Amino acid sequence: MAYSEPLKVTLAAEDGWPPFADEFGRGISHHLIQQAFKQVDVAVSTIVVPYTRGLVMTDRGSVNGVFNVTKEQSTLKRFVFGQEPLFTVNASFFFAKDHPSSVDDKWHLPIGSVVGIIDGYEYGDEFIQLIEKRQLRITKVNSQRQLINLLLVGRINTAIMYDMVADVYIDQMGVNKDISAKFNNHISEIFVAFSKKDPQAEQWSKLLDKGLQTLKQQGHYQQLLVPLD
Known part of the structure; x- marks a missing residue:
């Protein structure tokens, strides 16, 4: 039997925005995104970098996306966004x-x-x-x-x-x-911003939306917004 490879998305994560994302690759955003994508059978790999570098990497298509981005006029021109924010701050x-x-x-x-x-x-x-x-x-x-x-x-x-x-x-x-x-x-509504260079960007945004909606339906979403430490 042939088994298909599981989907895997690579995201840049900023290093200086605790309690959402810190230099150790921990925080609310990490946990929430991992759990949301897990609902739709997508594995998440993260690269921890300064925020501006994450944006540039996503612009260039070196990663699929970057997280903790505000959806506003300036970012809508650069990236692909889903409909479901990670959270509001x-x-x-x-x-x-x-x-x-x-x-x-x-x-x-x-x-x-x-x-x-x-x-x-x-x-x-x-x-x-x-x-x-x-x-x-x-x-x-x-x-x-x-x-x-x-x-x-x-x-x-x-x-x-x-x-x-x-x-x-x-x-x-x-x-x-x-x-x-x-x-x-x-x-600010905070999102994962996906790369316009990535032909799968729309797919990733819809899968993440679906994962977040599933967490809300299951009643797990609010628990994931609590800082871990």
């Missing part, structure tokens, strides 16, 4: 207690405020409009720790971070009393 403006904010929403940030962000991340379709309207000066760095340190020393007025991710780093750095979220930037 909130991103906020964080301030240092020593340099508090006197405003309560992003559209009233002081003109010319210096805002720290992670290079290569997506910050919602409104972000360009916000930069122009408030004449924001953007400082790009490569890690959450750098953002937090710049906030602490007053080199930036505020930083945009995803709440659950920021909580991990703020806790690790022991600065819970020094930095806090003040108001929302955007709510």
Whole structure:
């Protein structure tokens, strides 16, 4: 008897976004994607890299896809997405207690405020409009720790971070009393983005959708959103 080879998908996974994906290839995203693809008999292989490198690898077709990508105008042009998000996350403006904010929403940030962000991340379709309207000066760095340190020393007025991710780093750095979220930037649906160079991209996105739907029907989905450690 001839047995067909099981389907196998190779995904780039970012290395600095705990509790969803860390440098050790662990986290909520890893577990959720593995379990979703398992429902549709697809084995997952992951390559842990910096986020921007994962995007480039997917662009080039060196991997089938990359995970933890926001579906917005900029990414829709580059990648193939399914219909089912992995999960939804909130991103906020964080301030240092020593340099508090006197405003309560992003559209009233002081003109010319210096805002720290992670290079290569997506910050919602409104972000360009916000930069122009408030004449924001953007400082790009490569890690959450750098953002937090710049906030602490007053080199930036505020930083945009995803709440659950920021909580991990703020806790690790022991600065819970020094930095806090003040108001929302955007709510982001997070997906696996598949390569437009991959002729199977649509198939992978539909299989992942089906796997996620199955997990929800079985009642296992919510359990997989709980950090493992």
